[in-house]
Amino acid sequence: MLTAEGQELLEGLRGHDPVDDLAAATRLRRTHDAPLVAAALSQARLRQRAVAKFGAVDAHRMYFTPHGLEQSTRASVAAHRAARFAADAGSAGERAGVTDLCCGVGGDAIAMLRAGLAVTAVDRDPLTCAVVRANAAALGLADRLEVVCADVRDVGTAGRAGVFVDPARRTARGRVFDPEAYSPPLSWALEAAASGSPGAVKVAPGIPHEAVPEGAEAEWISDGGDVKEAVLWFGGGVRPGARRATLLPSGASLVGRGLPDPQVRPVGRYLYEPDGAVIRAHLVAEVAQELDGGLVDPTIAYVTADGLRATPYATAYEVTDVLPFGLKRLKALVREREIGVLTVKKRGSAVDPDDLRRRVRPKGPHSATVFLTRVCGAPSMLLAHPARGRSQT
Numbered sequence: 001m002l003t004a005e006g007q008e009l010l011e012g013l014r015g016h017d018p019v020d021d022l023a024a025a026t027r028l029r030r031t032h033d034a035p036l037v038a039a040a041l042s043q044a045r046l047r048q049r050a051v052a053k054f055g056a057v058d059a060h061r062m063y064f065t066p067h068g069l070e071q072s073t074r075a076s077v078a079a080h081r082a083a084r085f086a087a088d089a090g091s092a093g094e095r096a097g098v099t100d101l102c103c104g105v106g107g108d109a110i111a112m113l114r115a116g117l118a119v120t121a122v123d124r125d126p127l128t129c130a131v132v133r134a135n136a137a138a139l140g141l142a143d144r145l146e147v148v149c150a151d152v153r154d155v156g157t158a159g160r161a162g163v164f165v166d167p168a169r170r171t172a173r174g175r176v177f178d179p180e181a182y183s184p185p186l187s188w189a190l191e192a193a194a195s196g197s198p199g200a201v202k203v204a205p206g207i208p209h210e211a212v213p214e215g216a217e218a219e220w221i222s223d224g225g226d227v228k229e230a231v232l233w234f235g236g237g238v239r240p241g242a243r244r245a246t247l248l249p250s251g252a253s254l255v256g257r258g259l260p261d262p263q264v265r266p267v268g269r270y271l272y273e274p275d276g277a278v279i280r281a282h283l284v285a286e287v288a289q290e291l292d293g294g295l296v297d298p299t300i301a302y303v304t305a306d307g308l309r310a311t312p313y314a315t316a317y318e319v320t321d322v323l324p325f326g327l328k329r330l331k332a333l334v335r336e337r338e339i340g341v342l343t344v345k346k347r348g349s350a351v352d353p354d355d356l357r358r359r360v361r362p363k364g365p366h367s368a369t370v371f372l373t374r375v376c377g378a379p380s381m382l383l384a385h386p387a388r389g390r391s392q393t
Contacts (some may be wrong), residue, residue, distance in 0.1 A: 001043055001063060002134060006036060013044035014060055021045075053107070061138045063131050068105035071170065073202070076248050077221055077228050078111035081200065085162045086115040088198040097144075097163035101192060102184070106132035108164060113141040117162070120146045122155050152192070155183055162236075163188040163196030169204060179203075179211070189224040190232065198236030205230045205280050215240045222277035223248040228278070229336030245277040245313070252312035254278060259285035265294035265304065267322045267375060271384055272303040272314040273345070285317075287313045295376040296382075300348045308387050317369060317384035324377035325349075330370065331360045333383065338364030346372040349379065 001010060009032060016024060021041055028037045048067055050059035053074045064072075073081075085098050095116035100109045109121045109132060121132050129149040136142040148155055148302035157163045167182040167189045169175060179186035182199055186203070190213060193199030205220055205227045212218045217238040219231045222245075243256040262285050274287050279301045288294060291314070293305030308316055308357040334342060342362040349372035356372075 001039060005032065006040065009036065009040035009044060010047075011182070013040055014047075016041075016044050016048075018045050018048070031282055051120075052383075053093035056141065058110075062105070062135045063138070064105055065127065065131060067170070068128060068131060071166075071168065072105050072107040073111075073166070074223060074228055075107065076223050077110065078108045079114070080221065080246065080248060080251070081164075081231065082111035082115040082117065083106065084233075085112060085164070085200070086117055087163070087197060088238075093175070098164055099155070099157045099196075101157075101163065101165045101189075102167055103132055103147075104128060104166065106135045108166065109145065110135060110139060110141060112164075113129050113144055118144040119144075120148060122148045122150060122152050124149065124151045127137050131168055148277050153188060157192065157195050161197050163193050163199040164202075164204040165193050165200070193232065196235055198238055199234040201232045203232060205277075209243075209282060216240045217244060218281070219244040219246055220277040220280040221246045221248065222275055225275060227276040227280055243281045243283065245275065245281040245283050247275055247277060247312055250312050252290050252385045254283050254286055256281065257286060259289060261285055261295075261298070262303070263294045264296070264298050265378060266321060267296055267307040267382065268304045269319060270308055271317045271319050271371065271382060272305065272311070272385060273298070273317070274303065274314045278313050285309065296380075297348065297376055300373050302347060302371065302373060316387035317371075318387045319382055319384045320368075321381070322375065322382040323381045323383070325351075325372065325381050327356075327359060330356075330381055334360050334368075335364075337366060337368065339366050339368045340364040341367035343367070343369040344372065345369060348374045 025037055047059050050064055050069055098112050100119055103109050103121035103123050106299040109119045112119045123129050126149055129147050133147050134147045167184055169182055189201045191356045193201045207230050217233040222229050246253045274284050278287055284301045288303045291305045291309050293303045297300045298303050339362050342357055344356055351372050369384050
């Protein structure tokens with residue numbers, strides 16, 4: 001792909017529809033070797049998929065492997081993490097660099113290079129190492145990148161201020177759930193990261209809180225409302241024992257204050273749906289306090305309040321109806337209100353949203369959101385619409 005012929009093929013396939021792969025392969029094999037055509041078509045498909053993570057400009061200049069793209073960090077999340085590394089490691093002078101262990105195709109390394117850091121990227125797979133080199137060169141960032149092809153456990157981290165570890169959590173057979181079956185094992189990754197200043201380990205967002213080491217700051221990150229990952233931070237300017245929720249693209253960051261669980265109260269005029277990172281970080285109490293609200297149920301992460309307040313950490317809805325759960329009742333209400341677009345959200349309910357919409361058959365010019373949840377232990381329906389007035393960002 002790095003040859004002039006390969007580059008010409010890739011440029012010609014930009015915007016190519018994968019549905020036309022067979023026709024394109026047949027046409028291109030008349031003037032190019034079959035293996036090169038197959039590689040170019042594969043790379044074109046990967047680049048199209050990569051746009052969601054890296055944006056169109058970078059994705060169409062970068063190179064990917066299927067596994068590397070699947071495991072790579074979204075560019076916005078990598079940029080946030082790189083900014084934290086740069087802020088903490090910037091005082092290290094000539095040591096202001098990061099050792100990126102298990103670097104993959106270089107999503108995090110690229111963000112760190114753009115943040116002004118020198119990066120030593122380490123991976124044991126020769127193809128992956130070639131890809132990260134090619135990506136840095138394609139983006140004009142190769143001058144501060146060193147690539148080491150080796151097992152990360154054989155590479156020391158001395159001489160670098162920061163250490164980042166992204167252990168593989170998938171194999172050819174699928175997702176790995178045992179942390180000690182990660183590659184490398186999570187225990188090793190934590191020890192390596194703890195040697196950095198700062199150091200960080202990327203982990204699954206579902207990591208149990210009891211599995212977070214006492215000396216680590218745990219950060220859950222969402223992007224556009226979707227929880228993407230958790231990071232365990234060590235050294236530098238981190239806050240040992242803290243729990244943090246960071247929301248992108250705004251960058252709003254909420255740090256836990258050790259508050260007790262919020263009180264349960266009757267449903268008020270407004271219902272607040274906390275961001276997934278807030279929920280994962282167990283910071284619903286902090287949001288409830290900020291909103292002067294309480295929970296609708298002790299086991300459900302919905303906050304209710306009488307007033308509308310601006311917060312980046314939750315989406316506000318104005319509640320119009322609070323009803324016991326019942327399909328006939330909901331169907332009648334939807335028909336009466338002429339609701340044609342019904343958004344179904346649920347928490348603490350076994351009802352399938354798509355099945356519910358099919359059975360209710362909404363029809364009309366209006367829209368609404370129904371929350372299927374529990375209110376003080378009772379299965380309930382809360383009909384609402386997005387709150388208007390004060391900004392939620």
